[in-house]
Amino acid sequence: MSDRYQAFTASPFGKLLVKNLGLPSPVRLRRWEEGAALVDGTVLVTGDGRLAADVRKQLDALEVAHVAEQAPETRYRAVVVDASGLTESSMLGALRDQVAPVLRSLESCPRVVVLGTPPEQTSGAERVAQRALEGFTRSLGKEIGRGGTVQLVYVADGAEQDLSSTLAFLLSPKSAYVSGQVVRVGAHGAVAQAPETDWRRPLEGKVALVTGASRGIGEQIARVLHRDGATVVGLDVPQAASDLQRLTDELDGDWLALDITAKDAPARIAQHLQREHGGVDVVVHNAGITRDKKLANMKSDRWEQVIAVNLTAPERITRALLDEGVLNEGGSVVGVASIAGIAGNVGQTNYATSKAGVIGLVESLRDDLPAGTRINAVAPGFIITQMTAAVPFATREVGQRLNAMAQGGLPVDVAETVAWFASPGSARVNGNVVRVCGQMMLGA
Structure with missing residues (x-):
């Protein structure tokens, strides 16, 4: 779906109004296309901490061009600061x-990645300095403009050589709508x-379960995981079975139609995955519903339906797969939370509660999983889908502009973030909640 305002600001008259009235001017974001280079341009790697040498080695392995010193009149696609x-x-x-000196030498849609040490693994003055990096990156993310992104990656001792997957995501167009985020590797x-x-x-040779896969964000997640090599098992309600089967046939995958809130759903899912695929490597809890009303007017059924689908079902399914050994060694669980679960939203106490609970599920399991097995969550902001297209125009416009990029995201932006979490190369990326929201002005 097109962004009419963005198209208008690109017209001669629109450019004039934007300039004279100080209106938001969203840049067309660069998104990765299959067959393209991972990073189209040169990365400047600077800083003299403990990580720069390992970063350079991993960029070499990714076939990403990089230099250690800024040269006059040279433009860079990204800068990594140790x-x-x-x-x-x-x-x-x-x-x-x-x-500061390199900011004017960056290409359009640039990337800035700052690397640090988790403050909780330091003490005294060092902890103060490392925690300060969060304010720096979040503010710079709102300043950088031109479709740029800024991230902070805290790297624990011992995880220095495990940055490849994270660098590949954050330095490439795959992270087009992710900015102002704090990622912990090895923490x-x-x-x-x-x-x-x-x-x-x-994901070559891996099996991925995606719930709510028949349309919207779930469909795009299924497509991206398939692109990355996974055999996709799509799951959705029986009413969506025809769309689900059509998608999984196209992706040469498998499908399962059932109500995830049913008492026997976790057992049925586990049995199917074990019997047909010998287990599962990636589990994406994408299925979700809304039943919006202000709390004073909300009936119990609206509350219970949302909690059951969005939170209780993912919790029960995850625990069943773990308890029955269906999640393979080194597996990845990804929950789909929401910016509403972080910042709240009027008329969505049920939805926000459920999505905050998804974050709670990550926090509950992140330290108790087998080695290499991990759980993370994405928290989408305003993503342009058929659902958001039905939102009243004025509300939709406000929702799209209240972020550092002044535009809504696309389902593929969520899917690319899920794929980063799902990659075996992200074995040390555990316990994170990453917002896919263009750095919304609401929430942390």
């Missing part, structure tokens, strides 16, 4: 000195070094 060496607040000026769960993977087909 700030792990900042051990007291007086050293934070070095961060400004490393980033949670048992230690298991990430295996080497081909970034083009990281």
Whole structure:
């Protein structure tokens, strides 16, 4: 679906109004296309912490061009700043000195990635300095403009060599609508070094279950996971069986039609995955519903339906797959939360409660999973779908513009983030909740 306002601002008259009235001017975002280079351009790697050398080695393996020093009149697609060496607040000026000079030398839709050490693994003055990096990256994300993104990656001791999958995602157009996020690598769960993977087909030979797969975001998740090599098992309600079968036939996958809130649903899903596929490697809890009403007017059935589908079912299914050994070694569970679960939303106390609960599920399991098995969540903001197309025009326009990129995201933006979490190369990426929202002005 097209963004009429964005098209208008690209017209001669629209450009004039934007300039004279100070209106939002959304840049057309670069998104990755199959067959393209992972990073189209050169990455500047700067900083003198403990991570820069490993970053360069991993960029070499990804076939990404990079340099260690800024050259005059040279333009860069991205900059990676190793700030792990900042051990007291007086050293934070070095961060400004490393980033500010290169900002005017960045290509359109640039990437800035700052690397640090998890503050909780430090103490004293170092903890102060490392925690300060969050304010720096979030503010720069709202300043950078031109479709750019800024992220902070905290890398735990021992995880220095496990950044490849995260760098591939954050430096490429796959992260087009992800900005202002804090990612932790190696901070949670048992230690298991990430295996080497081909970034083009990281899920080759893997089996992925996607709930709510027949349309919208779920359909796009299924398509992207298939693109990355996975055999996709799509699941949806019986009413959507024809659309579900049509999709999975196209993807040469498998399908299962059932109500995930049914008492026997977890057992049926586990049995099907074990019998037909010998287990499952990736589980994406995408199925979700809304039943909006202000709390004073909300009947109990509206509350219970949303909690049952969005939260209780994913919790029961995940635990069944773990307890029965159906989730294969090194498996990945990805929940679909929402910005509503972080910032709240008028008329959606039931929905926001359920999505905050999905984040709670991540926090509940992240430290108790077998080595290499992980759980993360995506939290979409305003994503343009058939559902949001039915939202009143004024409400829809406000929802799309209240972020640093002044536009709505696409289902593929959520799907690419899910695929990053799903990749075996993300074995040390555990316990994260990443917003796919263009850095909305609401929430942290």
